[in-house]
Amino acid sequence: MKTIKWMLLIYGFLWVLGFPVNAQETPAKEEIFSEVDEMPEYKGGQEALFQFVKDNIVYPEEAKKNGVQGKVFVSFVIDEFGAVTESRIARGVNPDLDKEALRVVKQMAEWNPGKKEGKPVKVSMTLPIMFALDENKQKKPNE
Template sequence: IMDSPVFCFHGVEVPVINERVGRNHIRGIHIRPEYPVFSTKAPHATFILSNHSGGDLTCGEHYYLTFEDEKGTWRELPINAAFWDIAYVLRDGEERVMKASLYPDVHPNKPGRYRYFYEITIKRKPVLMMAEFRLTDNEEEWRTAEKTSLSPYISDAGKGGSPQLITEEPMEEPVYKVVEVMPEFPGGMKALMDFIQKNIRYPEEARKNGIQGRVAVSVVIDENGRVTAPVIMRSRYPALDEEALRIVGLMPQWKPGMQQGKAVKVEFTFPVTFKLE
């Protein structure tokens, strides 16, 4: 249905802001686009996940894409969010080729920078991988683009040798969605809502147009209680989205989440309510 010319559909009027970033390579695991550039009319882009970690990793089907708009803000590219997930095991020395649908017939894609996000699991720890690529409307550029290689992250050790890691990066702590003790704003949830309402500067553009409602914001509370990686999960109106992100930037440190007695990174979502008097 999604790809049929008989049906027409559209997502949010303005794509939601998503400034989150991932890892390009870690511990011998590397993700890259098959080509550095694709056509703006391409139905999909392809990516390669390579495993030279010395062990197995697991992965699935789910992915998402972001693009950089004309103001330099990263926003989510509307895609088919309805999916089934399958667990795959990628052995040491194996590669997996993945396709990401771009749906150019639904929302004409503009030339510029794009990012592909894909989550893998290493030793029960989730890691968000990211591969950056470009779209272009210059036919000669995308037709003559050469395939990307694994270098400089992996190289052959010599005749009969196995690939060796050149650049080693430490494993980042995972971001949890649920932990034994969830992070807490100073004073609790009511204090959080009071803080938001106290600091709202109602955008004049939205006020004049009578626009109100809720914006859902997701943040990551790190091990020190700092508020990081804000993402608009549910958009209401561009000016309201920007105001919600501004308020997030004003927040004090939280009490961090705890798992097995240790402070950990936790994703936390809350609403920012805009209501006209």
């Protein structure tokens, strides 16, 4: 009986040693892809995305007053759940226009996530947002 207890104790000890314990270990950062089998899609498609931007963009008054125009490129990640994360200006034009473009991108609804080998993954995207003033409104009546 004493031998069985010792054997159980030794097996139990060896069993516990079989599990690695590392409190300092941090999970590996998930990979963010730029190309996948199925790219993320804004719910409703590209037309819905353009309509969302058009409906929500507000041309900053200061930029309008100074005649500032241009294309702002906003980079972001669509995560495996379809949420917009890690938004940032990839190429800006003017602080006011950049801030507005970033604000609109952060407001976007969830997307259909991208997929690689049939599994949802994080995908990096870039959206160009064009700020253009109506030239006819900018000219004075006598010009």
